[in-house]
Amino acid sequence: MARTQAQLQESQRQLDAMRAQLAALQSQLSQTTAATTDTTKAIDDLRERQEMQATQIATHDQIKVETASKYPLKITGQLLFNGFVNTRAVDAPSTPTLALPGSGSTGATVRQTVLGFDARGPHILGAQSYADLHVDFAGSPPTSGTSTGISYTGYASNNATLLRLRTAHAGLRWDHTEAYFSLDRPIFSPDSPATLTAVAEPALAWSGNLWTWNPQLGITHDLPFATTHALRLQAALVDVGDAPLPVPSAAAAVPPTLSEQSRWPGVEARIAVLGSTTPDEGSHIGIGGYFAPHRDPLGYRFDSWAGTLDTRLQLPAHFALTGSFYRGQSLGGLGAGAYKDLAYRTSMTTGSYRYRPLSDVGGWAQLQQTVNARLQFNAAFGIDNAFANELRRYASPTGTIYQNLARNRTYTGNVIYSPSAYLVFSLEYRHLISSPISSPATSSNIIGLGAGYRF
Template sequence: MRPSVSKPPACLLLALTSIFLNAQTTSQPVISADARTVQLERRLETISSALVAARQQVDQSLQQIHELQQELAEIKQQLPSAQTVPPNSSSSIADPLAALKTSVTDVQERQDTLEAQVKLHDQTKVESDSKYPIHLSGLVLFNAFANRGNVDNIDLPAIAISQPDGASGGSLGAGLRQTILGIEGSGPRIAGARTSANVNMDFFAGLAYANFGTSAGIVRMRTASINLDWPKDSVQAGLVGPLISPLSPTSYATVAEPGMAWAGNLWTWAPQLRYAHQFPLQEDKHVQFEFGLWDTPSSGYNTSDVLRSPSPSEQSRQPAYETRVSYGTSSVDRGLQVGLGGYYSRQHYPYNNNDSWAATVDWRVPLGARFEFSGEGYRGRSLGGLGGGVYKDVLYGTNPVTGAPAFVGLNAIGGWAQFKSHFTQSFEANAATGQDNGFADDFHSIILPSTATSLQLRARNRMIVGNLIYRPKTYLIFSPEYRRIWTWPIYGQGNTADVFTLSMGYQF
């Protein structure tokens, strides 16, 4: 049994040797473990940064989804034909992405439009010698019309006339003569004022001559102005409408001449020098004072298409004077506005002088968010050059007492009113009525000649208008309109006409 005792030391020696060797072999892994720890820490930092970036992307995606949901809700509110689907309908859950796809499509269209506008802004489309920005605008307008009854102008009727023998009693046609082109430029600041200028043209100056029927029009200047604008003051020199008549009814059937022209709207464009000053009040309201010098036209005085002869107002060798005081808000298109105006002009006729004058009132009153009531009214004398007085300033005839030639300035009263309904942002309806009435006493104060024309005998003109305006897109316009015209001479029966118009326009 003795030999077995020597085995434990040998085993112990082998164990110690194994431990020593293991200790030597494990000294290297201790250093590599520290390196791995550093690498793991770096990886953890990288993963943490990636998680933060992913979290930010998720937050941005959630924000975009929220915006898309808001866009979808707004689009559903704007669509008048959208109908609510019953909750138990299987189609509402069959394709939950359909509504989102529609919304995304609309958002993409809007984004494309914005990108196109940004690109257009960045590019130089029109360059002027002054290197200041030039902006082009316009309205390509197609009008198809059907007239029942005889009118003065089938493209843009303003007067109902009697039916000649053998006439068909109506007309049907179409045209684009009311298309508008505009150019606007902005310039440097002068004495603290922002300078700008604009000119607008259409194709209503007449018809291009041809040996066959044509509806092509000739270019004419509608309005033009040079403007100096300070924070509270402005100066304007241009061919513009009367300062005392700043509003017009809404219509795409009557663009070459504003709505209710010759039926209560003083609108004639003429050279004017205007000054305006605003007195700010609290809550974004103000009082504005305006004064202008005007080269008033007169109806029917120029007999040449080439040479310009002086009007009775120009022969007086002094300008017409006009002024207006108004109260309103800063909103240009839909805010509250109430104004009072006055106008005076001296007119010179052979061996006589005549005073032309007018007192006016205008208003635009919002009725909540969807409705609006607006209009103008006037009382004056010799207003044919402004678009009143049934296109006459004076009446010519014979003095009933002395038998001598005589004339009298025609007194007139008139105005128009419009009620507007905004059903949605893209759909509205308008209903308007207007009348221009010459005083019967002025007609009866003289003996009118037997050769007097229908224009000289015309005493009153009235219109009613109703239209719908639909804009499926920002720049696309569809508008059907109905207009009825009554025209009365001082003697005899009046005439009526019904006008149906379908307008399609593209605004740019």
């Protein structure tokens, strides 16, 4: 009996050993099968990547833009359709910035379409060279006879003359320094409200947004600190254009600008604290200054100047607050000053002109919520206010609203939806209030629709 029990235990141990060997064989077999599967999947992935790269290379060969310099050049732009409804009269139906007395208008346009190129050149003195240029179709032909453009009359119109240079840049970019010349907005006004219906003139133009594109020669230097922060130092020479409202001229020919007639360039500077190594995305706060001597065709000299504050703050719940504020004098050439640098009137006894440079204060603020990468909501307010006590004695009962305008305000809100990287849609509401010094304020409600294709 004892011998039988020992034989059974030995048989059990042999059976357990055989089971263990079988389990080990099964494990090795499963690992081999998994490895084979992983290898097959890796081969398939590699094949798909090769096919994708071949397709991309073929596409690149088809769309490649060849340049004389053989350096990369990229065509960019946005084909933009805009529809609009103005409940009262405005200065420009498709891109209104000023409310006027009179009836409203409804229409559509594609003149805010933007075309451009971005180029990258050789390395010079250890810096990357670059250039870009953008144009749109919002220019006014010389036969328009007005300062606010012409009506869009279709195929058989003067649209062939509407191409307009918007912005241009060229320069050298090091790791923390950039030297450049440009045609762009002032360096002390770096931000602009988000919109798809105000492209030809940025949102809140002439209502607190110092936006005009002027030639500049400048330098920017960033001093990094605290790992992700930087102190940005900027300075530039600027050739400021004239305000829309002209001054008396002694010559029939088109004279140089008032700034150019002074024979001295304007200067501008800005110091800002950047809250991120990517300034276009993070928070910042900056202060700026500007000064430019002017001289009119009749020999009258005056100075244009401004002190500015700009900020963008990233807030919780995907909110962001952006704004810019200024106090200055004779800011019509920068997109403020109630469309003028100075007020003037003619002496009844001598026939000579009396001038008064206009002080000005204004700014804008926008609250933005970015729900996700495709959807954002924006609400903004802007105001430009020329000092009424300076303008009042120069007001003319028979003058235009531009000559008598003291304050311009804009309230706006929009939703921007981008279902893909190439398509973008927007619905916007805008309320304009324009206040002349010697007559009641005028207002207009604007409803705008935008649909764009980016490329």
